[in-house]
Amino acid sequence: MPRQLLGGEVDMGMIIQGATGDWEVVIGLEVHAQVTSKAKLFSGSATEYGAEQNTQVSFIDAAMPGMLPVINRAAVEQAVRTGLGLKAQINKFSVFDRKNYFYADLPQGYQISQFQQPIVGKGVLTIDLKDGETREIGITRLHLEQDAGKSIHDQHPSMSLIDLNRSGVALMEIVSEPDLRSPEEAAAYVKKLRSILRYLGTCDGNMEEGSMRADVNVSVRRPGEGFGTRCEMKNINSVRFMQQAIIYEANRQVDIIEAGGTVDQETRLYDPVKGETRSMRSKEEAHDYRYFPDPDLLPLEFDDAFVEKLKSELPELPDEKKNRFITELGISPYDAGVLVAEKEVADYFEAVAKGRDAKLAANWVTGELFGNLNRTGKSLSESPVSADALGDLIGLIKDGTISNRIAKEVFEEMFETGKAAADIVEEKGLKQVSDTGAIEAAIDEVIAANEDKVAEYRAGKDKLLGFFMGQVMKATGGKANPGVVNKLLKPKLDG
C-alpha cells in the first residue's frame, strides 16, 4: 500500500497516485480545547491538571440526585473570546442540549453540549504554509460542552476505576469546514489554532495533558469531484499522530475504492503503535444521542455590550502581529511567522527589538537564542539570557563595541553563565579595536612577517586579501573592527 505522496507544500494539497489515477484527500477537524478557567462549566469545582483522583468533584459533577447545573460565566467569556479570535459570528442566543449515552465515566448519563444553536457560528482561520504562503480555512462552529471523567482499566485485575476530576470541565469544540487537503495543512491548522487559543488565553493547548485533542474526518475523491464518504478518527492527541493517521486512512480508502469497494462511514481509532486505523463502530452502530434542550438550563443570552467589552480587551493575535512585524519592522514573512507562533517568543522578541535594529534582533532570537535553547533542551522561559540582556548585547554590536563574531562568543558565555554582555566584554577584554593607530601597527606587523605573500598579492593574487584580513584579526585577538581593518589594509598592501 505505501505509495508516493505528492504535494503538501503548495496549496494543491496531497495527491495520492492510485492505480486508476489521482486522488485528492479531504480533511475536516473537530478540535476539543479545554477552556482555561478556574471552575468547571456547570459547577464550582477546580480544574487543575494532575490533581489526585476524585478530589475535584462536586455533587454536580458526580450527578448526585437533584443536582443542577449553573453556567460558569467565565467559560462563556472564554468561548466568546475564542469566537472573536476566529473572526466568527457570535450568537447572542444559544442553547444547551443533552447528548444522551451511557458510559461509566459519564455520571449524568448525558453530556451537556450545544447541538443546533451553538454559541459561535462561522469563522475563519488562516493557516501558514511553507514559503510564507497562507490559506484560509473555514470554521463551521464552536460550541461549549462538558468533558467526561476518565475510565482507568489497568489498575485492577477485574474492575475499571473511574476518576471524575475531568467530569464537567468546560470544553470548546471547534469544527472546521472540510477545507484541508493534506496532512501538512491539517498540522498547520492545529498549530495555528493552538497559537490563537494560547494568545487569547482561552486554552493552554497542551496536547500531552489532553487539553487539546482532535477528531479527524478524512475522505478521498477525484480532484474536482464531490466529497467521498468520510471516516472519523477520534481523540488524536498529537500533531504527528494526526498526520500519520491521515496518510494511513487516505491510502486505506483509496485501496478500497480502487479494489471496487465502497468506504463505509464509520468511527475509527488510530493506533499509533501499529500506525494504522481500525473500526470502532459503524454508522449502523452509531449512537442515537437523542439530543434535546436541557430543561435544567435556560437558553444562554447576552447582549452586544458583553461582546464589545470582550472584543475591546482582545490581545493582538498572531496574524496581526505577523503583519506588523513584516510591515513595520521589516522582518521577513518567514521569520515573522516563526516569531509570532508563540506569544511568549513574540513578546521576548519585541522586548529585544525595542529601540534597536529589529532585523538584527530577529536574527539573534531565531538564530543564536533558539539554537542554544534547542541544544540544551530549554524552553524560552528557562533561558539564562533575558530579553534585556540580549538587547544589551545587540546594542554593543550596533555601537561598534564588539563585532558580530565576538558577539557570538559573548552570547555563548552569557548563555553559559547568565552574566551581562558588557561584563563579559570587559572581563575578557573583548572590546573591539577601532583605534586606527593600533590597527595600523598590527597591519604593518603582518605585512612585515609575510613579505612573500605580499609579493604574490601585488603580483595579482587578489584572493590573498582575505588571508591578510584574517591575520590582522588574529593579531588583534579578533577585536579589531573589521570595517576599519578593511579600510586601512588595502591601501597598505597596494603599497
Add this chain to the structure above:
Amino acid sequence: MSDLTKLTIAEARDGLKAKKFSAVELAAAHITAMDSARGLNAFITETPEKAIENATASDARLAKGEEGKLEGIPLAIKDLFCTKGTLTTAASHILDGFKPEYESTVTSNLWNAGAVMLGKVNLDEFAMGSSNETSYYGNVVNPWRRQTDDQPLVPGGSSGGSASAVAANLAMGATGTDTGGSIRQPAAFTGIVGMKPTYGRCSRWGTVAFASSLDQAGPMTRTVRDAAIMLEAMAGFDPKDSTSVDMEVPNFEAALTGDVKGLKVGIPKEYRLDGMSAEIEALWNQGIEWLKAAGAEIIDISLPHTKYALPAYYIVAPAEASSNLARYDGVRYGLRVEGEDLADMYSRTRAEGFGAEVKRRILIGTYALSAGYYDAYYLKAQKVRTRIAEDFREAFKTVDTILTPTAPSAAFAFGEKGTDPLEMYLNDVFTVPASLAGLPGISVPSGLSSDGLPLGLQLLGRPFDEETVIRTAGVLEEAAAFDAAPTAWWRG
C-alpha cells in the same frame, strides 16, 4: 394531647407563641399519631429522634423570642427531597441505601424557618403515578373510606404519602411536588389543600428530578392559610437552580383578605368533559355560585388547546424523565446488580431497580427523543405546550383566576385503574394544562361525593400571582366550610 395533631399550622404557631404547649409536646403528639398509623404506609422513613431534636431547638428559640415563621411545626417531607444524612429513596429500589450529603434548598428553607422533621413520606416511584401504587415501598392508603364499603382507597399521587399524612393528622403539613398534578390531585382525594406555585417559585435544587421543566415543589396542608404560611417558607430565588426566578417572595398569608368583590373568575368550557360525572359538575357549579355570592364576576372563557394537553404532557414529561433517570446506573450510588460487563451491569441494575411504571415512561421518553421521531413527538409536544401557555395568557387578559374541578373523580380503590395506563393518566386531565404552562394552582376541599369522599376544586392564576389564587381559595374554603374528616379506622 392528641388534640394537638388536629390544630392547623396557624393555630399551632399561635399556641406555641402563647406557650400553651411546647414544640416537643407538639412533636411527641405527632410521633404518637405516626406510630398508630403504620397501616396507612404514609412514611418510608420516620425520624422521631430528629423531630424531638428539632423541637427542642425550637423551644429554645421560642423561649428567646427568636422563632422563625414555622417554628416548631412538625412536617412530613416527600421522599423526593434530599435530606442530609437521612435515607432518600424517591420510592425506588434503585436508590437503595442512598443518604445524601446535602440538603435540598426547599427543606433547608423549611428548617431555617424552624420547622420540625417527622420523616420522609411515601410517593409514587420517582413521582410517576396518580395513585401511589408504584412505590417500591408499597401502596399508601387513603385515610378516607367510602360510606358504602371498607375497601382501601388510593390517596392519589404522586404525593400520596404527603396527602395521607396530612389528612390523617400525622403531620401538620407536608411538602409535595407537582409535575402534572401530583400535589393537587392527591390533595383533592384526601380532603386537604394542595398548592403548586408558579414554576420557578421554589428551587428544584436537591429534589430528585422527574421532569425538570415541570417539577415544582409546594405545600400540602389542611387549610389555605396554612398553605400560604408554608409556601412562603419554602419559596425563594436560588442561584443554584438556573430556572428559579429572582423575585421577592410576598407575604402570602396577607393575601387572605377574604375579599373577591369584582374579581373576574374564568370558567373554561373545554373542562366540561363529555361524560363528566354529575357530582363533579355539581361541585363545580356550586363553586361558581359561592364565588358569585362573594361578589366575584363569573366569565366563560375558552382554552382551545386543552384537549392536547394530556398527550403533550405524556411526551414531554417521559422524554425529560428518560434522560433525568439515566444517572441511576449502579456506578456511584444506590443499587448495583453486578453483571458480566458494564452494559450487563447497567441492564441488570436498571431492570431490578426500576418498577414497571418508571420503565414504561423511560421507554416512552426514549422513543419520543429518538432520531426520526423527535420532530413528530417531542418538538410537536413542545409546540402544543406553547399554544397551551398562549391560551392561558389570552384568558388572563380578561380574568384574574380560573376555577375548575381538580380531578375527574373521587378517590378510587386499589387496582381499579391498574390495567390501562391511559385510564390512569386521565386523572391528570384538569391539572396538567397549568403544569405545562407553569402556572400556580391550588386544590381546595369543597364537598363530598355521594359515597362520602372528598372532592376538590382547583383555582389557577397568572404566573407569580399566587396571591390572587390564595385569596380566592380562602373565600372558596370559607364558603365550602368543609369540615368532614375521615374516621380514624387505622388506629384500630
